[in-house]
Amino acid sequence: MSITGKQLIQAMEAYAPTSLAVEKDRIGLQVGDPDTEVTGVLVTLDVTEEVVEEAIRLGVNWIIAHHAVIFQPLKALRMDQPAGRLFHKLLNHDINVYIAHTNLDATAAGVNDVMAEKLGLTETDVLIPYKEDKLKKLVVFVPESHHEQVLQAVCEAGGGWIGNYSHCTFNLDGTGTFMPREGTDPYIGQQGKLERVKERRLETIVPESRLQQVIRALLTAHPYEEVAYDIYPLDLKGKMMGYGRIGKLPDPLSLRDLANQVKRAYGIEGLRVVGDFNQPVQRVALLGGSGSRHIHDAKRMGADVYITGDVDFHTAQDALAMGLCLIDPGHHVEHHVVPRVCEVLKWRLGNQVAIIPSTVNTNPFRFL
Structure with missing residues (x-):
C-alpha cells in the first residue's frame, strides 16, 4: 500500500x-x-x-x-x-x-521536549511562549455502527485531551433525521424518503493547532456522504505554546557535573561553559539551536543555568554579569x-x- x-x-x-x-x-x-x-x-x-x-x-x-x-x-x-x-x-x-x-521546536515531543527528556528534566514548561493554542468544542453525529471508529479516529488525530487524560469525550444517544435528495448517494436510506436513524452525539475538546487534522480524520472515518458536525469556540484558556523549555533536575548538581551530563546525554565531544564550575544548579532552561538572545527570558524564569547554542562573546559576558550560568553544546544537538x-x-x-x-x-x- x-x-x-x-x-x-x-x-x-x-x-x-x-x-x-x-x-x-x-x-x-x-x-x-x-x-x-x-x-x-x-x-x-x-x-x-x-x-x-x-x-x-x-x-x-x-x-x-x-x-x-x-x-x-x-x-x-x-x-x-x-x-x-x-x-x-x-x-x-x-x-x-x-x-x-520552529513548529517542530514548539510542538509537544519536538526538539526542545526531546532535549529536556534526555537531561531528565521534570516539571517542564515553555520557556518562550508566543502562541495560545485556543480550544474548540467539536460535536459530531454518528450512526451507532461507526461510533467507536469515529471516536478513535478523532482522538488519535489529537482531539480529546484534558491534561494527561486522552480520549475524553461525551456521548449521547438520539435520533437523526434526513431525506436524501436527487443526486445523492446515501450510506443509509433511499432518495426521497425521510429516514430516522439511531445516532450518537459525540463531543470533545480539540486544540486549534490540531483542528484541521482532527476534521480530516473525522471525515475519513465517518460513513456518511455529508457529515453533520459543529465547531464551537470556547472561553477557556488554551495551552501556551512556544520554543525552549524550563524544568528541574531531580537533584542539584554542580555546573561541572551538569556540563558532563550534557556531554553524555547529547553525545558531544566538547562544549563551552560560562560560570563557576562549583556552583550548584537545579533549575535548567534550554533552547535547541541558536538561543543566545533569550538569556533574559531564562533569567526571568528563574533558571540557574541556560543551555543553548551559538552563544557569542558579549552575550556570555552579560550572562556572567547577571549571575546566569551558560552551557553551549552547539547548534547541532537538535x-x-x-x-x-x-x-x-x-x-x-x-x-x-x-x-x-x-x-x-x-x-x-x-x-x-
Missing part, C-alpha cells in the same frame, strides 16, 4: 502543526510535488549534498528536514556552485524536501529530534512506507 506526499505532509503536520511556526519561517514543501507517490522517507536535521546522496543510495524520494534548504532567495542555480549541485541532484532524482522548523520524528511518522503511517533516520553527521564543527 502506497501513500502520496500529501498524506505524508498531513501526518507530519498532525505532529508539528504549521500554525506553531513563527512568522516568516521557511517551512513546508520547499522542493517537489505533493502528489508524488512516496517510495521512502529520509529524516535529517540538514539537507546537504551528502544527505541527498544518501537518499539516492537508499532509493527514497522524500526528505524531511528541520533546517530549510531554501532560506535566502536564490539568485542563480549554477552546477559549478554548491547550491546549484545540491538542487540539481534533488531535481534530477525527483527527491522532494519538506521542512519543519539532531536528537530525528529519531523522534521517525517514531511519530511510523506510528501515524504504519508500515505503508519506510521511514529512515539519516546517518550523515551534518555538524560542520570538529573538536581537537
Whole structure:
C-alpha cells in the first residue's frame, strides 16, 4: 500500500502543526510535488549534498528536514556552485524536501521536549511562549455502527485531551433525521424518503493547532456522504505554546557535573561553559539551536543555568554579569529530534512506507 506526499505532509503536520511556526519561517514543501507517490522517507536535521546522496543510495524520494534548504532567495542555480549541485541532484532524482522548523521546536515531543527528556528534566514548561493554542468544542453525529471508529479516529488525530487524560469525550444517544435528495448517494436510506436513524452525539475538546487534522480524520472515518458536525469556540484558556523549555533536575548538581551530563546525554565531544564550575544548579532552561538572545527570558524564569547554542562573546559576558550560568553544546544537538520524528511518522503511517533516520553527521564543527 502506497501513500502520496500529501498524506505524508498531513501526518507530519498532525505532529508539528504549521500554525506553531513563527512568522516568516521557511517551512513546508520547499522542493517537489505533493502528489508524488512516496517510495521512502529520509529524516535529517540538514539537507546537504551528502544527505541527498544518501537518499539516492537508499532509493527514497522524500526528505524531511528541520533546517530549510531554501532560506535566502536564490539568485542563480549554477552546477559549478554548491547550491546549484545540491538542487540539481534533488531535481534530477525527483527527491522532494519538506521542512519543519520552529513548529517542530514548539510542538509537544519536538526538539526542545526531546532535549529536556534526555537531561531528565521534570516539571517542564515553555520557556518562550508566543502562541495560545485556543480550544474548540467539536460535536459530531454518528450512526451507532461507526461510533467507536469515529471516536478513535478523532482522538488519535489529537482531539480529546484534558491534561494527561486522552480520549475524553461525551456521548449521547438520539435520533437523526434526513431525506436524501436527487443526486445523492446515501450510506443509509433511499432518495426521497425521510429516514430516522439511531445516532450518537459525540463531543470533545480539540486544540486549534490540531483542528484541521482532527476534521480530516473525522471525515475519513465517518460513513456518511455529508457529515453533520459543529465547531464551537470556547472561553477557556488554551495551552501556551512556544520554543525552549524550563524544568528541574531531580537533584542539584554542580555546573561541572551538569556540563558532563550534557556531554553524555547529547553525545558531544566538547562544549563551552560560562560560570563557576562549583556552583550548584537545579533549575535548567534550554533552547535547541541558536538561543543566545533569550538569556533574559531564562533569567526571568528563574533558571540557574541556560543551555543553548551559538552563544557569542558579549552575550556570555552579560550572562556572567547577571549571575546566569551558560552551557553551549552547539547548534547541532537538535539532531536528537530525528529519531523522534521517525517514531511519530511510523506510528501515524504504519508500515505503508519506510521511514529512515539519516546517518550523515551534518555538524560542520570538529573538536581537537
